[in-house]
Amino acid sequence: MLIEFSVSNYRSFREKQTLSMVAAPRLKKGKNVFTLDVRGESVPNLLKVAAIYGPNASGKSNFIQALRTISYFVDLTPSAQPKRLPVAPFRFDPQLAKQPSRFELHFVHARQRYEFLLEATSERIIVERLTGYPSGKETLLYERRHTPEGENYIFGDRLEGGHDLHETWRKLTGPQMLFVAQAVANCSEDLMQLRTPLEWLRRGLYVVSDDMRSWADASQELAKKVPRFAADISSFLQDVDVPVTNIRFDPLENLNTYNAPKGIIQSQLTDTTDPKDSGEAQKSKTTLTHTSALGEADFDFSEESGGTKNLIGFWLPWSLLGEPRHMFRTLIVDEFDSSLHPRIVASLVAKHLDSDVPAQLIFTTHDTHLMDTKLLRRDQFWITERDVNGATQLRSIHDFQGRESEDLEKRYFEGRYRGLPFTRKG
Numbered sequence: 001m002l003i004e005f006s007v008s009n010y011r012s013f014r015e016k017q018t019l020s021m022v023a024a025p026r027l028k029k030g031k032n033v034f035t036l037d038v039r040g041e042s043v044p045n046l047l048k049v050a051a052i053y054g055p056n057a058s059g060k061s062n063f064i065q066a067l068r069t070i071s072y073f074v075d076l077t078p079s080a081q082p083k084r085l086p087v088a089p090f091r092f093d094p095q096l097a098k099q100p101s102r103f104e105l106h107f108v109h110a111r112q113r114y115e116f117l118l119e120a121t122s123e124r125i126i127v128e129r130l131t132g133y134p135s136g137k138e139t140l141l142y143e144r145r146h147t148p149e150g151e152n153y154i155f156g157d158r159l160e161g162g163h164d165l166h167e168t169w170r171k172l173t174g175p176q177m178l179f180v181a182q183a184v185a186n187c188s189e190d191l192m193q194l195r196t197p198l199e200w201l202r203r204g205l206y207v208v209s210d211d212m213r214s215w216a217d218a219s220q221e222l223a224k225k226v227p228r229f230a231a232d233i234s235s236f237l238q239d240v241d242v243p244v245t246n247i248r249f250d251p252l253e254n255l256n257t258y259n260a261p262k263g264i265i266q267s268q269l270t271d272t273t274d275p276k277d278s279g280e281a282q283k284s285k286t287t288l289t290h291t292s293a294l295g296e297a298d299f300d301f302s303e304e305s306g307g308t309k310n311l312i313g314f315w316l317p318w319s320l321l322g323e324p325r326h327m328f329r330t331l332i333v334d335e336f337d338s339s340l341h342p343r344i345v346a347s348l349v350a351k352h353l354d355s356d357v358p359a360q361l362i363f364t365t366h367d368t369h370l371m372d373t374k375l376l377r378r379d380q381f382w383i384t385e386r387d388v389n390g391a392t393q394l395r396s397i398h399d400f401q402g403r404e405s406e407d408l409e410k411r412y413f414e415g416r417y418r419g420l421p422f423t424r425k426g
């Protein structure tokens with residue numbers, strides 16, 4: 001579970017900016033927070049939801065991309081040809097041009113707290129450090145640091161494996177590869193000390209920031225393989241007032257192959273499909289049955305509105321968030337309100353808050369209707385804005401003086417929390 005995430009010297013971020021999911025004390029709406037069972041220590045309650053607001057080009061999407069960068073490094077595979085890493089420094093400060101971007105994650109997984117630090121340029125990893133807190137005591141697992149003299153490693157006294165294995169891991173780790181990923185890939189299954197935090201780094205964060213088309217394709221692919229998923233999508237659509245009562249798949253030749261997000265379909269199919277159905281899908285077209293007071297009518301997927309297509313795509317990461325058997329514990333969505341009515345967004349947020357599954361939803365939005373629904377607390381609203389140097393500042397509304405019951409939407413448009421665009425008149 002995410003405790004906080006910090007980023008600096010990355011795109012529009014200059015100084016360190018931190019999004020904290022730690023719940024502020026003494027605020028109401030207890031269903032908006034949950035308590036974690038952490039071995040040997042007591043940690044503060046964490047928030048289920050965080051909503052990030054701000055003008056266009058203020059850094060909201062850059063923050064989401066910073067979170068996505070962690071997943072990129074975790075999933076990167078060894079290559080003989082070096083790749084340009086998706087890291088870019090803050091451009092307005094020449095002194096930072098050759099300095100690495102910095103990402104810091106503080107999280108809990110398998111009842112233990114961890115801190116992960118990554119510094120990287122577009123060419124290589126500069127610093128990587130993983131710290132655990134068994135029974136609340138800070139314990140360095142490893143640290144690697146690139147200097148002009150070469151690559152330096154520090155292995156914690158309690159790191160599993162022993163000196164010879166640590167040296168093998170070090171030699172197998174290239175300049176663009178995460179040490180933790182290489183270590184886990186080259187150790188026995190009984191060594192869990194690094195495997196456990198890597199599991200969360202790989203599965204604990206899931207970022208949705210691309211066009212929903214590939215997600216809609218993936219949702220259809222799953223529904224075609226497993227009939228109950230088609231029923232689940234129909235039910236999901238009906239819950240947000242889209243009257244689709246049935247989805248079927250008719251054979252069709254010359255249909256382009258689905259461009260499903262990597263690994264998602266197979267992970268969702270585990271333990272749900274017949275082995276003979278796990279191969280390449282038969283090409284087909286999707287037909288959705290709509291129901292009205294006059295009866296039923298069939299529509300091809302291509303005839304559906306952009307909002308309905310987005311909802312069909314969003315069903316997949318949304319369903320992963322709600323299933324205990326999956327490791328997707330923090331879902332991050334860029335432009336959550338894209339093509340969706342404000343009441344649908346509010347309904348989805350409310351469903352998540354009412355859920356008993358301990359999971360988190362973080363999203364960017366321009367939909368200030370959420371500020372007026374009384375769904376969220378002051379500490380769940382975050383604002384981005386550009387300062388005079390073009391750098392993104394990230395602040396919680398709770399950092400500003402005010403009452404818990406005040407009209408947040410009204411105060412926001414009055415400029416009380418800043419983060420409004422300055423537009424020219426005439």
